[in-house]
Amino acid sequence: MTKTKNGKNVELKNPHLEKLPDDKLYHFGMNRLNFDFEKIFGDVKYVCTGGSAGRFEMYAKNFAEETGLECSGNLSLSDRFVMFKTGPVLWINHGMGTPSMSIMLNETLKLLHYAKATDVCFFRIGTSGGVGVQPGTVIISNGAINGALEESHILYVNGKMVKHPAILDTALSQELFDTAKELGITAAYGKTLCADDFYEGQMRLDGAFCDYNEEDKFSFLRTLKSKGVCNIEMEATGFASITHRAGVRGKLFF
Template structure:
């Protein structure tokens, strides 16, 4: 074992396996209507199903129906037996609680900061929110920006594998002094479905590739323009080319934690990010504000096409530019 490094233990779930302390197999849940963030039409009876005529704006948690789910009830299940003993669960960072709010009847916009710590906090509380709200058959899609690797700026990368800075599909989390290694598998079927939806937005390139997740924006991504830099441009390019050869097509700072948490909680998940530059050509983003603004809308347009397809609104034109409102 490396000196000074905490012991490492593997953690994961295999089909048919069960940890007695983590087994939360519930009694059959009563039938509840699928949760939907879109309110019913004005004047509709309480509990009436909504029929939105436009794609849902919630691009983080896509509450769309599936034919199968990790458990027969389709509900989101928490891998933490301690929650069942709590009198109240306060989702502090979301300003919500199981006693102060009627979570099954409401849903709010979720915003988070940058990097693994922020996305981890947000996901813990979002997943608990989905559980308390009795949401069913949930798909979560992360959309955002990234640095490209051997692809032109403005390309949209659909992640087929989230890897760490050593190009391995893993996420390391220190828990009680031990390094817990978690897998970062994403849903392959969801990747293919998103790629098929890219035909509705043909005015920018969309591709599938590995996404490298780092803990840092500067040294961790081999940038020469940070406050600290201990390597040459040649060493930087050598590293980035090795990443490209390993299948990496973009770099960001959330995907491994996102994939690991969603996977452990049985949620279908995907990562869709636009590239703001090709890191093999430089470190600084040179595009204008107007160009960057249009780039950042591209993942949203692709996921909107996905939502339209799930809602049966395929006739909508996916190539339509969003308004500036």
């Protein structure tokens, strides 16, 4: 990783970017030549992300009120995502599912690289369905598995399947879990299943299509529980693999 006197830069692993006269972050409505990334984002240390635009605007404003930090307006110049900043914390929504989140993470990593931000941690603060836990339990993930129950994120590149390891920062996960216990927050520590969709991929019985029965559903949930899975959502393996490939610390909690 590239080092600066302050810490570890966000490194981009794409040599083609160096040849571009400009770089457009299409879904934020920004480009490198006409936007002072370092001035606005150079002090960012934490990126908090999740699906809903409205929820992340609310989180940013509530955080600003509780900490006494100023909350920016929406810094995104596109209607695809919202982006708010409170001191060193960036709040960005990513939409639903890994494809949408992947777009956001790619462009956020580039933004932070151009801003010369260092030692940045990424947190996905999401909603999910619990597996064998009481309602209201905070889930702190120590791993992510895909629909084939493997700890990898699957992409198809150039007509071929590519698997990237889905690895989270377990030290950061443990730190968050210990903090939850200290604060008296009911929390569970385990793996997260990343499904490819909301209905069949999560064995729901209320979609437009269903080729399995209730016993199949509960059998699958028991299998997940036996593998240490505590919850189900649709972004975990993508988040874990992208942050791991980028060399930044990544954490999931729900």
